[in-house]
Amino acid sequence: MKNSRRTFIKLAGIAAAGLAVAPKKVLASSGGHSPVKVNATASHAKHWAMVIDTTKLHTAEAIDELAKVCHHIHNVPSIEGKKEVKWLWHDTYGHSFPEQENPHLAEEVHERVFPLLCNHCENPPCVRVCPTKATFQRPDGIVAMDYHRCIGCRYCMAGCPYGSRSFNWGDPRLNLDMANLNPEFPTRMRGVVEKCNFCVERLAVGKQPACVEASNGAMFFGDLKDPDSEVRKVLREKFTIRRKPSAGTEPSVYYII
Amino acid sequence: MYNGFAIVAGLVIFFAMLTAPFALGTMTKQYKEPELKLPVNEKECIESTEYMRTNHMQLLNEWRDWALRDGKRTYTNHAGKEFSISLQNTCMKCHTSKADFCDKCHNDAGVSPYCWDCHVQPEGLK
Ligand code: SF4
Ligand code: SF4
Ligand code: SF4
Numbered sequence: 001m002k003n004s005r006r007t008f009i010k011l012a013g014i015a016a017a018g019l020a021v022a023p024k025k026v027l028a029s030s031g032g033h034s035p036v037k038v039n040a041t042a043s044h045a046k047h048w049a050m051v052i053d054t055t056k057l058h059t060a061e062a063i064d065e066l067a068k069v070c071h072h073i074h075n076v077p078s079i080e081g082k083k084e085v086k087w088l089w090h091d092t093y094g095h096s097f098p099e100q101e102n103p104h105l106a107e108e109v110h111e112r113v114f115p116l117l118c119n120h121c122e123n124p125p126c127v128r129v130c131p132t133k134a135t136f137q138r139p140d141g142i143v144a145m146d147y148h149r150c151i152g153c154r155y156c157m158a159g160c161p162y163g164s165r166s167f168n169w170g171d172p173r174l175n176l177d178m179a180n181l182n183p184e185f186p187t188r189m190r191g192v193v194e195k196c197n198f199c200v201e202r203l204a205v206g207k208q209p210a211c212v213e214a215s216n217g218a219m220f221f222g223d224l225k226d227p228d229s230e231v232r233k234v235l236r237e238k239f240t241i242r243r244k245p246s247a248g249t250e251p252s253v254y255y256i257i
Numbered sequence: 258m259y260n261g262f263a264i265v266a267g268l269v270i271f272f273a274m275l276t277a278p279f280a281l282g283t284m285t286k287q288y289k290e291p292e293l294k295l296p297v298n299e300k301e302c303i304e305s306t307e308y309m310r311t312n313h314m315q316l317l318n319e320w321r322d323w324a325l326r327d328g329k330r331t332y333t334n335h336a337g338k339e340f341s342i343s344l345q346n347t348c349m350k351c352h353t354s355k356a357d358f359c360d361k362c363h364n365d366a367g368v369s370p371y372c373w374d375c376h377v378q379p380e381g382l383k
Contacts, residue, residue, distance in 0.1 A: 036329040036342070075377075138328060146325050147375060178382045184346055189374040204330050 041206040045223035047141035048120065048198055049252040050212070051234045057218035058112035063090040066115065066211040070196070073210055075187045077168075077175035085166040085175075087196040088117045088211055097255075099246055109257060117211075118143065118164040118196040119243060119251030126156035126165070135193075141224070141252055142198045152191040161247040165195045224252065291365050294357035303334050303347070314370075317344065344372065349379040356380065 038044075057063065067088040071078070077085050094101055096114040120143045126135050127143060134149035135156050157165045171190045181187070185201065188194050199209035212219040222229035231254075234240075240254040302309045304316070323329045324342040332340045341347050352358040355378035363369060 035333045036323045036327070037331050037333070038328060039330045039341070042330075136326070144325070148321060148325075173382060181377055181382065183377050183379075183381070186345065186375040186377060189371075200328070204328065
């Protein structure tokens, strides 16, 4: 009796030791050598920001051209009406800057239309309200979305004061030109929210955002925390405004007026 | 035994049904690993075949977080070789057919990962 109990305890001890060893072995084989790093060609910034020169870029046609580029490379479906999905779009002065309207605004400014996109706010309410952390802020300031996690609750849409987000009411693939997809970028699925990602996938390989590249010098992109960067240079020289200052979100998109 | 015949018959049927899947399983043909169409131009995957066979799902899961959430898009394998972390632009550049590679095992194993709800398969979408 005693003997067999002793054997059992010994064996149990060995089994427990085995358990203690096993996970370490698994760990080692899954890459205990820290196998990941940032791309060698990636562009870096402490805080990415965009400046848009609306003296150069202010017509619906020109902005729609840029939207077309953005929407094509990101496989954004084209849907008319209330179920529209948009990353980059245009709107009137009054809708873009409701707090900065006055009845005697220069007519020329009032007649412009303005390119709008996610502002990648420094203090983003969409991140604060997202229950799954599908919307999160990267250390470089970009407010990114992890579509793998989004549960479609749309709190972020309620939280965003700029209407920068779109909900996929149906399968976006039904409204995409399948023959003309960008095979290097995924589509989304029904039931998730999406928005402009400041072209993180392009920054990761050292490219500028697609809209900036296509803007013929009407848009600037760079590090807001670097006093020598191009965006800071432009901000020093030109008068700029941001959308809805009273919301307190501190947008990273600046408009030269 | 009261109602003996019915009880015994019932028990026999019960055990026959209980063991039917096992009996059928051993009687019918053995499970064969599906034949996959392997890449023509590459001999090795990013890690060993053994490793990929058992761990690809976990690896892909880590890849998506590394690339998307941590912004780290370069993976160094056990041999020290570097790869760009991307399902569409690394995996699917070698495995050029979802139907001839991924689906073969997934269909047999009865799993349908939802990767393809968003990621574009190399043969394109219709
Ligand atoms: S613009 Fe809206 S969606 Fe974009 S970061 Fe700000 S609050 Fe979030
Ligand atoms: S819809 Fe998605 S991203 Fe928006 S708050 Fe809900 S889980 Fe977060
Ligand atoms: S930064 Fe990139 S994702 Fe955002 S609007 Fe411009 S092109 Fe589109």
